[in-house]
Amino acid sequence: MTQEELLTIKADTSVDARGTSCPGPLLAAKKAIGTIEKGQIMEVLSADEGTRNDIPKWCNKKGFECLGTVEESGFYKIYLKK
């Protein structure tokens, strides 16, 4: 997805993991993914640089689709589709 497309996404759920370091955001995503239905979108907020690389790899292994990352001031919004 392009940055413009990512900016228009309205996530079905949002996980704010900005106060944690690796693997905190990944575990927060893992806990939250069970709360959404297949086809729904989750937004993970993380200030952890490694997480922006981790989430796509995790999605690939678990069969979810990582839609992309939007960089905000001091944190990232990572979008994934279950």
Add this chain to the structure above:
Amino acid sequence: MANKKLTLALYTGSVDKLTAAGVILGGAAAEDMDVEIYVLLQAAFAFKKENALTNDRVAEITDKKDEFLASLDRLNTPHWTDAFKTAKELTNMTIHVCGFAGKVWHGEKLDDFIDLVDDICGISQYLTSAENSDINLFI
């Protein structure tokens, strides 16, 4: 498809390495890996009830211990026992204490160890687990 399996031989009793183990276990839990942990010698000291929360020994870069521990606090890093607990809640994870290791530290009963521990085992159990794992780690 069956879950992948991680076997972790945990020898260390130091919080730096136990914290690293907790990070790896978090990743394994996120990936739904089956995890078997074998608590060996020095780790058995750290897993004893009276030591788990008070032991602050580090194994590496010991002259920077205070800076290291302060950084863990600054980064809101969970104590290793909490990291292990979270991983155990999220995936199929079993913690075994080596019977010999337990005796070294005067822990012969399951009740001598923190509640995360599932049983006291022998070395064949570890080797069998290692033989059947996708990933084997020794920390």
